[in-house]
Amino acid sequence: MAEVQLTPELLAAVAERFKVLSEPTRLQILSTLRDGESTVSKLVDSTGLGQANVSKHLQILHVTGFVTRRREGLYVYYRLAGNEVFELCDIICDRLEEEIRARESLLGGEG
Amino acid sequence: MAEVQLTPELLAAVAERFKVLSEPTRLQILSTLRDGESTVSKLVDSTGLGQANVSKHLQILHVTGFVTRRREGLYVYYRLAGNEVFELCDIICDRLEEEIRARESLLGGEG
DNA sequence: TCACTGATCAGCGATATGGTAATATATCTG
DNA sequence: CAGATATATTACCATATCGCTGATCAGTGA
Secondary structure (H helix, E strand, O other), rough: OOOOOOOOHHHHHHHHHHHHHOOHHHHHHHHHHHHOEEHHHHHHHOOOOHHHHHHHHHHHHHHOOEEEEEEEOOOHHHHHHHHHHHOOOOOOHHHHHHHHHHHHHHHHOOO | OOOOOHHHHHHHHHHHHHHHHOHHHHHHHHHEEEEEEHHHHHHHHHHHOHHHHHHHHHHHHHHHHOOEEEEEEOOOEEEEOHHHHHHHHHHHHHHHHHHHHHHHHOOOOOO
């Protein structure tokens, strides 16, 4: 009956990926990149974050395969590596919407 | 051209959900629950974690809607609220497999 | 009342995080 | 090479969180 148990290593690897997406700042960056590739400085401008901060987050997103980068002269262009991120977000958002609807039905129960 | 920008609040809410899934321990609990509902004490037994610890994680999973609970006599049975979690994990796992394959192709680059 | 399951709270030590300032690197220009 | 710009990296601080433990409370049933 029991399915294949996930190894601790795989669990940790999956958790690590989720952790990358568990930062609003990174989601914000990814969301911005949805409009198309962007340079670091553009992202700094559009997000209002510091340059080092943006670079660090981009580095994490790059290492974990969520974005790709290409250099062009002085600039480095980052772009989404795929749409999986937003598939993930959509699943989460669907849940959130359900919950919001459910809470509206209850109208004011907090516990 | 620009799509609707996600509000900071929505980003935070989505990030929070990802954060719930960014703990190997919680993924382990969810994975165990995939075999069917379980009581807290069974989970304590099968995971090797402490009772308070398991309860805490279950509480988080419950509040965020990943599991449901029902009381039956002395026992409280937890079960998965849906399969979305594993849809999410599958997407992540697919990525991981790709990366592992890619690294095997390179055979020994570490940086 | 007693026994059992589970929830909650407080506290500990270890680790990881985001942010930022400072500095290093890469690229182009002259 | 020196200067300017864009990006990456490092060092550091403050905070958050984790897992764990012990204690205690709450709910259920005998």
